[in-house]
Amino acid sequence: MRSATADPAAIRWGLPLLALVLATIIFALPLAAVFAEALRRGWGVALAAIAEPDTLAAIQLTLLVAAISVPVNTVGGIAAAWAVAKHDFPGKRLLVTWIELPFSVSPVISGLVFVLLFGAQGYFGPWLRERDIQIIFALPGLVLATVFVTFPFVARTLMPLMQEQGRSEEEAAATLGASGWQTFRRVTLPNVKWALLAGVLLCNARAMGEFGAVSVVSGHIRGQTNTMPLHVEILYNEYMFAGAFAVAALLALLGVVTLGAKAVLERASERRLGGAA
Amino acid sequence: MTASDLSRRALLAAAPALAAASAAAQGAAQTLLNVSYDPTRELYREFNAAFAASWAGRGNPRPTINTSHGGSGRQARSVIDGLAADVLTLALAYDIDEVAERGFLARDWQRRLPHNSSPYTSTIVLLVRRGNPKRIRDWGDLLQSGVSIVTPNPKTSGGARWNYLAFWAWALRQPGGNERTAEQAVTQLYRQVPVLDTGARGSLTTFVQRNVGDVFLSWENEAHLALQEFPQAGLEIVYPRLSILAEPPVAVVDQNVDRRGTRVIAQAYLEHLYSTEGQQLAAKHHYRPRDAAVLEANAARFPRVELVTVDDVFGGWQRAQAAHFNDGGIFDRIHRPGGR
Numbered sequence: 218m219r220s221a222t223a224d225p226a227a228i229r230w231g232l233p234l235l236a237l238v239l240a241t242i243i244f245a246l247p248l249a250a251v252f253a254e255a256l257r258r259g260w261g262v263a264l265a266a267i268a269e270p271d272t273l274a275a276i277q278l279t280l281l282v283a284a285i286s287v288p289v290n291t292v293g294g295i296a297a298a299w300a301v302a303k304h305d306f307p308g309k310r311l312l313v314t315w316i317e318l319p320f321s322v323s324p325v326i327s328g329l330v331f332v333l334l335f336g337a338q339g340y341f342g343p344w345l346r347e348r349d350i351q352i353i354f355a356l357p358g359l360v361l362a363t364v365f366v367t368f369p370f371v372a373r374t375l376m377p378l379m380q381e382q383g384r385s386e387e388e389a390a391a392t393l394g395a396s397g398w399q400t401f402r403r404v405t406l407p408n409v410k411w412a413l414l415a416g417v418l419l420c421n422a423r424a425m426g427e428f429g430a431v432s433v434v435s436g437h438i439r440g441q442t443n444t445m446p447l448h449v450e451i452l453y454n455e456y457m458f459a460g461a462f463a464v465a466a467l468l469a470l471l472g473v474v475t476l477g478a479k480a481v482l483e484r485a486s487e488r489r490l491g492g493a494a
Numbered sequence: 495m496t497a498s499d500l501s502r503r504a505l506l507a508a509a510p511a512l513a514a515a516s517a518a519a520q521g522a523a524q525t526l527l528n529v530s531y532d533p534t535r536e537l538y539r540e541f542n543a544a545f546a547a548s549w550a551g552r553g554n555p556r557p558t559i560n561t562s563h564g565g566s567g568r569q570a571r572s573v574i575d576g577l578a579a580d581v582l583t584l585a586l587a588y589d590i591d592e593v594a595e596r597g598f599l600a601r602d603w604q605r606r607l608p609h610n611s612s613p614y615t616s617t618i619v620l621l622v623r624r625g626n627p628k629r630i631r632d633w634g635d636l637l638q639s640g641v642s643i644v645t646p647n648p649k650t651s652g653g654a655r656w657n658y659l660a661f662w663a664w665a666l667r668q669p670g671g672n673e674r675t676a677e678q679a680v681t682q683l684y685r686q687v688p689v690l691d692t693g694a695r696g697s698l699t700t701f702v703q704r705n706v707g708d709v710f711l712s713w714e715n716e717a718h719l720a721l722q723e724f725p726q727a728g729l730e731i732v733y734p735r736l737s738i739l740a741e742p743p744v745a746v747v748d749q750n751v752d753r754r755g756t757r758v759i760a761q762a763y764l765e766h767l768y769s770t771e772g773q774q775l776a777a778k779h780h781y782r783p784r785d786a787a788v789l790e791a792n793a794a795r796f797p798r799v800e801l802v803t804v805d806d807v808f809g810g811w812q813r814a815q816a817a818h819f820n821d822g823g824i825f826d827r828i829h830r831p832g833g834r
Contacts, residue, residue: 332575335576336575336576337574337575337596338574338576339575349753351576353576354575354576354578436572437562437563438527439560439561439562440560441560451563454532454695454696454699455535455536456723
């Protein structure tokens with residue numbers, strides 16, 4: 218196989234090496250340090266820190282928030298990508314920009330938006346208060362903030378692929394008499410299933426790790442509204458470094474496992490595509 | 495997905511939580527939310543267990559006490575935004591005033607419990623490194639050249655405001671001291687501060703973990719905690735001759751307790767802070783107890799310092815806040831980030 222460019226060897230080998238060294242310094246070493254710090258006083262201390270009731274509550278809450286947000290964003294993301302890639306309608310560009318908004322806005326602002334809407338002094342505050350409905354500083358607020366921040370992951374992973382695949386297969390299905398739902402389920406979805414899984418996993422990793430937006434709407438009630446990232450900060454501020462790093466390591470582990478699953482899926486999908494071609 | 499879809503989802507998600515909340519109010523055990531500031535974590539962890547036991551001992555079901563900690567001003571803001579605190583235990587009266595201003599509790603809240611609604615007091619001390627190499631004995635020694643001072647930002651931290659006011663009170667007391675000389679001294683002080691963290695805990699981490707600065711202006715209880723948590727650092731506490739009487743106040747949040755039906759237990763919770771057990775726990779966590787007998791029993795742990803009050807020197811928190819810390823106040827004038 219010929220290289221696409223005719224760069225000298227120094228660049229062909231030097232650049233990837235440089236990238237690898239940088240990645241090691243910026244990502245791998247700090248991550249290793251988190252695990253080393255977590256286990257510095259032994260597995261016993263680390264596990265005891267994780268078994269603490271407030272920590273268990275934080276883990277449960279994090280998983281619950283992800284379990285609600287990820288399906289919401291999966292359905293929403295598929296719908297958005299499908300609408301954008303397979304249909305023409307006025308305001309399409311606007312929708313694409315909208316979908317990307319959470320990527321470009323600081324998470325702190327994403328959180329503040331919900332305080333502004335649902336806080337006691339916010340637009341819907343008095344209405345909600347009369348009805349005794351708590352949105353921010355409770356689970357609904359945490360879910361809303363997480364959904365907002367992680368919305369683009371599924372949509373952005375699917376959109377380019379769906380656009381590239383074009384509409385010919387869907388049109389063929391329609392010609393053969395398939396209903397809209399049948400077309401979607403039998404044609405569109407199978408074509409993007411690997412990309413979809415990758416998007417869902419990325420979305421999940423971020424949903425579990427989100428700090429900024431969630432911090433604004435959490436209220437930081439121990440054992441009630443603290444997610445894992447917030448709990449790490451609390452433990453660190455309480456000089457419980459072993460505990461803080463143990464929870465941080467667990468959180469990092471969840472992220473690494475998610476990314477590992479994504480890499481495995483990508484390889485599997487490449488092999489399938491390679492076989493089909 | 496549209497905005498209305500989102501809020502409908504939120505309502506659906508809220509329903510089970512609501513059902514649980516109302517069940518708790520009618521049923522047996524009650525929950526209480528104490529919204530507090532940063533350095534009280536250790537105190538309230540122990541106090542909550544003590545109160546729960548005492549409340550259960552009086553024939554009630556054992557309550558669940560939740561706490562939330564953060565910078566005092568930020569915590570007040572959260573309650574204003576709807577964090578359903580039953581009781582507030584903050585760093586300074588001004589922050590509770592802000593909540594009262596929005597109608598969450600009566601404006602005269604500070605007269606409802608003894609001692610200005612402050613069941614314990616604290617003061618500001620100087621925390622120095624092993625062997626006190628810069629020979630810091632009192633506030634005046636901070637202004638020697640080459641002394642680097644760590645204190646948080648008075649804009650965001652309650653403790654930092656107490657630090658500032660304590661130093662100002664000292665400067666007024668100096669021979670020929672007046673508002674002008676005090677402002678000069680405070681200006682010089684903040685020139686020697688290399689970094690302003692947002693809260694007391696962040697500043698302490700800067701001082702101890704990152705090894706920045708020669709002296710840390712600290713809450714008395716926070717200084718003792720640092721000695722306990724970092725014994726290998728060899729830190730030493732220096733008591734200045736004069737400091738400020740910090741009165742961290744507590745209050746029941748009327749609107750929230752009436753809505754949740756928790757007024758009786760919230761009131762009992764705060765009153766328990768004034769009981770012998772509450773006072774002993776305060777002393778144990780290095781807060782100065784109000785109870786004379788408990789203070790006497792712990793006299794060795796609380797060296798005598800002449801303590802001035804915000805009311806005497808500054809005419810109360812509202813005036814101190816307006817003159818010194820609000821936008822356009824003296825702190826803004828003397829401290830220009832990035833400037834000279």
